[in-house]
Amino acid sequence: MANQPMDVITKVLEKVEEQVDAELSKLNELEEDDLERLKEKRLEALKKLRNRSRNVKESKKVVCHFYRDSTFRCKILDKHLSILAKKHIETKFLKLNVDKAPFLTERLRIKVIPTLALLIDGKTKDYVVGFTDLGNTDEFTTEMLEWRLGCGDFINYSGNLMEPPTQAKKSSTKFTKVEKKTIRGRGYDSDSDSEDD
Template sequence: MEEDILQVVKYSKVLEKVEEQVDAELNKQLKEEDFEVLREKRLEALKKAHKQKQEWLSKGHGEYREIPSEKDFFSEVKESKNVVCHFYKDSTFRCKILDKHLSILAKKHVETKFLKLNAEKAPFLTERLGIKVIPTLALLIDGKTKDFVVGFTDLGNTDEFSTEMLEWRLGCAGVINYSGKLMEPPTQTKKSATKFTKVEKKTIRGRGYDSDTDSEDD
C-alpha cells in the first residue's frame, strides 16, 4: 500500500515537472511569435515610410527649389500637402539670409516642399495673398495658406536668428513635423531674446492662395 502511494506521489511530481516544461516551452513559443509579429509590423512600417519618402522626393521635396512662375506655384502646391514658399526679391539682402536656413530645413523636413518665387514675377499672387513685405514666407497646408512669416519679426527681430528658430516658427504653423516644444522658442542670444515677439498660431481664412510683395523689409 505504501509503495502504491509512493508511486502515485512520484508520478504526480513527474507530471508537474512535465507540465512546467510544457508551459515554459509554450511561453517561449508565444514570446517568439509575439516578437516575430512585432518585427513584421516594424518592417512594414519601415517599408511604408520609405515608400512615402520616395513619393515626396519624386515631387521635389528634400531640396530648396526656385520656381519660375505663378503657374508653377499652383501646380507645385496642388500636389503636396505641406508647402513653404519664399517670396523674395534679388535686391533684398534678407532674402539671402532666409535662403541659407531654408536650404537646411528642406533637407531635414522631407515631408514639406520648400520653394522660392521671385515676387516681381508673381504680381497676381502677391496681390491675391496681400504680400507687402519682402521677404515673406507663405505656409500652405492642403492647398490653402494657413500662415505667413513676414520679415524677421517672428524670428527674434534680428538678422542673426538661428535655423532652429525658423524651424520652430514653421512648427507653430503645423507645416512641418516639429519634434520640439511649441510653447517656447529655442534658446536665443541675449541680443535677440530682448526683441523676441511671441507667436500665436493663426489661420488665414478665405484665401486659397496668399502672397505679399510690394514693399521691402529693409
C-alpha cells in the same frame, strides 16, 4: 539718247526699291522672330507657373518664400530655408520672385519682403512676415525658423513648441551677466557694460 538717262534713273530707283524692300523684309522677319521668341518664353513661364501650382495643390504642406534678388534679408532667409528643406522632406519648399509674379504677390497681399506663405492642403494658413517672428534680428538661428514653422504644423517639429529655442539661451546669458555683476561687487541696477572697472 534723251531716254537713256531716264532709263538709268529708273533702273537705279528699281535697285534702291529692291534694297529697301529687302531691308523691310528683314526687319519684318526679325520682328516676327523676336515676337516668336518672346511668345515661347512667356509660354515656358506659364508652364512653370502651372507646374508650381500643381506641386502646391499636390503637396500637403508648403512653405513659399516670396523674395526679391536685391533684398539682403531674402538671402539670409534662403540660407536657413535650404537647410530646412533638406531636413524636412515632408514639406515642399518653394521660392517665388515677387518681380516675376506680381499678380500672385498682389493677390496674397504680400507687402513686406521677405515673406513666407505657409500652406496646408493648398490653402494659405499663415504668414511669416519679415523677421519679426524670428526674434526681430538678422542673426536668428535655423532652429528658430524651424520652431516657428513647427508651431503651425507646417513641418514635423520634434522640439518643445512651448518655448522658442533662443529663449532658453537668452535666459542663461542673462543669468551669467547678473552673476558677473554680483562677483564684481556691482548692484543689479546697472545694465551698462562700461569699461571703467
